[in-house]
Amino acid sequence: MIKIEDVLIVDDEPSLQFFYEQVLIMNGFEVVGIANNGIEAVSMFKSFSNKPKVILMDQRMPEMSGIEASRIILQIDNRVKVIFISADASIKEEAISIGVFLFIDKIFTIDELVDAINNAIRSYSSSTDN
Amino acid sequence: MRNIANKTKALKNKFKSLFKGIPIPTYSWQKIDEDLILIDYNDAAEIITKGMIKNYVGMKASEMYKNQPEILEELFRCANDRISIFREMKYDYKSTGEERFVSVMYGFIPPDLVIVHTEDITEKKEVLERLKISEAELKVLNEKLKYRIDSSEEQYRAIFENTGTATLILEEDTTISLVNGHFEELSGYSREEIEWKKVWSEFVVKEDLERMKKLHYSRRIDPESTLKKYEFRFINKEGNIRNILIVIDMIPGTKKSIASLLDITERKKIEEKLKDSEEKARYLIDGITSVGIGIDIITKDYKILFQNQILKEKFGDITGKFCYENYMGLKAPCDFCPMIKALKNNTIESTELIGVDGNNYEIFSAPYLDSDRNTVKVIEIIMNITRRKQAERALWESEEKYRGAFNRAEFYKDIFAHDINNILQCILSGMEVNQLILEKPEKLEDLKINDNIIREQVIRGTKLVSNVRKLSQLEDIKQDLEKIEILNVLENTISLIKKSYKVKKMAFQIDTIEEILFIKANAFINDVFDNLLINAIDHNINPIIEITIKISKEQQNDMNYLKIEFLDNGIGVEDTMKGKILKRGYNEENSVLGMGLGLSLVQRIIETYNGKIWVEDRVKGDRSKGSNFVLLIPEVD
Numbered sequence: 001m002i003k004i005e006d007v008l009i010v011d012d013e014p015s016l017q018f019f020y021e022q023v024l025i026m027n028g029f030e031v032v033g034i035a036n037n038g039i040e041a042v043s044m045f046k047s048f049s050n051k052p053k054v055i056l057m058d059q060r061m062p063e064m065s066g067i068e069a070s071r072i073i074l075q076i077d078n079r080v081k082v083i084f085i086s087a088d089a090s091i092k093e094e095a096i097s098i099g100v101f102l103f104i105d106k107i108f109t110i111d112e113l114v115d116a117i118n119n120a121i122r123s124y125s126s127s128t129d130n
Numbered sequence: 131m132r133n134i135a136n137k138t139k140a141l142k143n144k145f146k147s148l149f150k151g152i153p154i155p156t157y158s159w160q161k162i163d164e165d166l167i168l169i170d171y172n173d174a175a176e177i178i179t180k181g182m183i184k185n186y187v188g189m190k191a192s193e194m195y196k197n198q199p200e201i202l203e204e205l206f207r208c209a210n211d212r213i214s215i216f217r218e219m220k221y222d223y224k225s226t227g228e229e230r231f232v233s234v235m236y237g238f239i240p241p242d243l244v245i246v247h248t249e250d251i252t253e254k255k256e257v258l259e260r261l262k263i264s265e266a267e268l269k270v271l272n273e274k275l276k277y278r279i280d281s282s283e284e285q286y287r288a289i290f291e292n293t294g295t296a297t298l299i300l301e302e303d304t305t306i307s308l309v310n311g312h313f314e315e316l317s318g319y320s321r322e323e324i325e326w327k328k329v330w331s332e333f334v335v336k337e338d339l340e341r342m343k344k345l346h347y348s349r350r351i352d353p354e355s356t357l358k359k360y361e362f363r364f365i366n367k368e369g370n371i372r373n374i375l376i377v378i379d380m381i382p383g384t385k386k387s388i389a390s391l392l393d394i395t396e397r398k399k400i401e402e403k404l405k406d407s408e409e410k411a412r413y414l415i416d417g418i419t420s421v422g423i424g425i426d427i428i429t430k431d432y433k434i435l436f437q438n439q440i441l442k443e444k445f446g447d448i449t450g451k452f453c454y455e456n457y458m459g460l461k462a463p464c465d466f467c468p469m470i471k472a473l474k475n476n477t478i479e480s481t482e483l484i485g486v487d488g489n490n491y492e493i494f495s496a497p498y499l500d501s502d503r504n505t506v507k508v509i510e511i512i513m514n515i516t517r518r519k520q521a522e523r524a525l526w527e528s529e530e531k532y533r534g535a536f537n538r539a540e541f542y543k544d545i546f547a548h549d550i551n552n553i554l555q556c557i558l559s560g561m562e563v564n565q566l567i568l569e570k571p572e573k574l575e576d577l578k579i580n581d582n583i584i585r586e587q588v589i590r591g592t593k594l595v596s597n598v599r600k601l602s603q604l605e606d607i608k609q610d611l612e613k614i615e616i617l618n619v620l621e622n623t624i625s626l627i628k629k630s631y632k633v634k635k636m637a638f639q640i641d642t643i644e645e646i647l648f649i650k651a652n653a654f655i656n657d658v659f660d661n662l663l664i665n666a667i668d669h670n671i672n673p674i675i676e677i678t679i680k681i682s683k684e685q686q687n688d689m690n691y692l693k694i695e696f697l698d699n700g701i702g703v704e705d706t707m708k709g710k711i712l713k714r715g716y717n718e719e720n721s722v723l724g725m726g727l728g729l730s731l732v733q734r735i736i737e738t739y740n741g742k743i744w745v746e747d748r749v750k751g752d753r754s755k756g757s758n759f760v761l762l763i764p765e766v767d
Contacts, residue, residue: 013552014671015583019559022576026566060548062707087551106551110562 005121006032006052010041010069011085012061020056020113027114029054038064042072051077053124054117057100059086067094074099079128081120154247155179159191161209161242166191178250180226201234208236209244218251231255295390300378302350302385304329304343316393318367330389335363335371345378349387353380364391373398424512427498428453430473432463435507444487459486468495469508482515490519534605545598545727553591560584582633589630593664597727600657601734609738613766614651616692617642620679623659631667635674642681648766649692654735661728662696662759669757670700684762691741691762702753708745739763 007029009020017034024031032052035041038061045051055073059066070082081101085108086092092103101120104112149156155175159166167190171183186194195202204215215236222229231252237245290297296313298306306328309321317324317333334342342362349356364374378389418425419438427436432452437445448456454463463470468479472495480494494511560580567573567580617640624638649655666677680695703711712733736743741763749755 013556014668015556015587016552016559018583019556019563019580022563022580023559023566026563026570062710063704087547107555107558110559110566 004028004030006030007117008033008044008052008055010035010055011058012036023110023113029117037061038066038069041069045073045076051080053081054120055080055082057082057084059088059091067091070100071098079124081124083116083120154249157246159205159244159246166205166209166244179223204236205244208238212238293390295392297390300330300387300389304331304346306330316366316391333364335365338362349380350385422514426510427507428469428510429507468493472497472508489514489516491515542598549594553587556587557584594727597731601731604734604738609652611650611652613648614655616647616649619655620659623656623663627663634667637674637676639678641678643683647681647692649763650766651739651763658732658735661732665728666696666698666700670698672699690765692765694761696759697748699756702747703745703757704753711745712743736761
């Protein structure tokens with residue numbers, strides 16, 4: 001187990017928000033916030049004085065998509081590791097091109113999600129150590 | 131002897147009687163001593179001298195004619211040379227003092243007599259003088275006439291030369307007797323080579339010769355009935371063949387004919403070309419006609435100049451009439467008339483219209499220029515495009531259908547990619563979380579919560595599939611509407627929802643103005659209520675979900691509606707989302723993703739009822755207090 005790290009959840013589906021939160025907590029992460037769409041995510045990220053290291057980002061949301069929100073957030077702080085979650089594989093290339101750390105296809109298991117978050121935190125740590 | 135003497139005496143008397151009786155004044159002179167003496171005279175001399183002559187008998191000639199030596203000389207020449215002399219002269223009659231013209235004949239009679247006959251020719255001379263004058267006048271007149279004839283001939287020759295056409299005069303035997311310069315040019319021969327040396331048949335092609343010979347001889351028998359103007363082929367000196375128009379007639383009072391030849395070779399070529407063009411144009415028009423295309427020519431003032439058979443069959447022969455009246459049944463030119471623009475801009479214009487017969491037509495108007503390149507009329511090509519239009523409509527409908535099918539396919543793909551995946555992800559994640567919980571006894575309470583979430587996701591999935599199917603039905607099948615009592619439907623829907631969401635605490639309330647209310651709708655009204663209520667439940671995080679259904683009446687634009695409001699205490703709808711929340715669907719360009727399908731289905735159903743739907747804040751200006759979904763559906767008594 002790595003030390004407790006902060007994660008931001010961005011998804012418009014309340015049930016998924018609920019399960020993601022449970023999974024993260026049970027795996028020793030701290031959920032610093034839950035955003036219902038891209039606009040809320042950007043707004044929250046800006047408001048954090050201590051920025052989360054990892055963001056779980058859904059793509060398809062009302063008002064602002066995950067791609068748009070990721071682009072803005074990464075411009076604000078490109079060290080943050082965005083884990084992009086979508087059933088639409090066609091946007092994977094675009095997501096990677098804007099600096100997203102990892103693209104996870106729906107449907108995934110909890111183990112896959114936890115592994116992805118751990119990898120992201122390791123990557124974050126190594127990049128900031130350098 | 132005595133007989134002889136008697137005979138001589140008798141002869142002398144007879145002579146004397148003859149001498150005296152001569153009607154011409156006659157004088158007898160005898161030569162005596164180198165002179166001539168007047169010895170006798172006759173009765174005519176006595177008359178003409180009025181008897182005065184007797185006084186001069188015995189007078190010598192030298193004395194009598196001392197002042198007229200020419201007479202004296204002639205008298206002596208006659209006597210001496212024994213010759214006769216004749217002359218005319220003026221003579222002064224001494225006996226009368228008159229001056230007369232006389233003819234004098236001196237005759238010698240041997241041995242010594244000179245007989246002088248004088249004849250007064252004064253009258254004759256005067257007649258002759260008058261005749262002489264007349265002759266001079268005649269000569270002058272003749273000269274004048276000759277001049278006139280000469281002038282006239284010159285004039286005629288000048289005309290002959292300058293007719294502007296090759297002209298020739300033909301003799302009865304076909305000899306060419308006269309040609310002008312134009313004929314020389316036409317034939318290539320000089321007039322010296324032609325005139326009286328050639329016959330006209332030498333200049334005619336073999337095929338035309340027989341016909342022309344018949345005309346030549348017929349003309350001389352019956353000129354009036356014989357063709358005077360016709361065409362033939364002419365061969366010139368070079369052997370070239372020219373097309374000629376000949377005008378020929380007889381010269382009155384003669385057996386000659388005069389012919390004018392006009393070279394129409396170039397004209398014939400142009401005519402041939404024109405004929406060829408006309409033929410092509412006719413074939414073109416016939417061809418166009420055969421495929422059902424109408425052609426007409428319209429003047430600037432909208433009058434029909436020409437129609438092809440198609441238009442005649444359809445509208446009758448309406449040449450000379452106004453196009454707008456007869457084609458369109460209008461009293462003034464059509465606003466959309468393409469010929470107005472075609473005439474103005476000198477361009478080809480077109481338009482599509484529906485004719486008085488209900489068919490679709492496409493009209494092309496092309497400006498038609500006169501020889502001065504002024505646009506004076508238009509040629510119109512009128513095509514019946516009804517079938518094409520029907521095909522286009524069918525194609526468009528087909529395209530729409532396929533576009534719709536494509537959009538539906540995309541839409542369903544989107545639903546499966548997002549909504550169904552989300553549902554499945556929730557179910558999988560919920561189950562995995564529950565597995566983890568089972569290893570942590572302190573969390574067992576959460577199992578029930580997660581189970582309910584998983585159950586709701588299953589219901590949600592079922593509902594999604596149902597909505598997709600119903601949305602598809604709405605698109606594919608025309609919806610018949612009937613009179614439906616809504617309160618009963620609403621209560622049934624609430625009852626079913628309560629069974630589905632057993633764990634949620636919900637409070638429903640219906641505020642209605644009447645107990646029985648009818649709308650014009652169909653069975654889809656269940657889905658309207660169902661989806662609106664589920665939406666209110668799903669987007670609510672309060673421990674108790676409160677939903678009030680308020681029913682009232684409203685009139686808009688003379689239409690009576692039932693106003694049905696669904697007020698909830700849920701999370702509310704952002705102002706920016708209020709216009710979009712109902713829009714998700716496969717025909718919406720700006721559809722909002724991640725919003726579920728229920729509200730879109732509601733929107734579609736309400737549209738088929740000719741109703742309206744919108745969303746507002748339950749408490750105006752505070753969306754956090756919940757939403758109010760408002761329906762207006764036409765009421766039925």
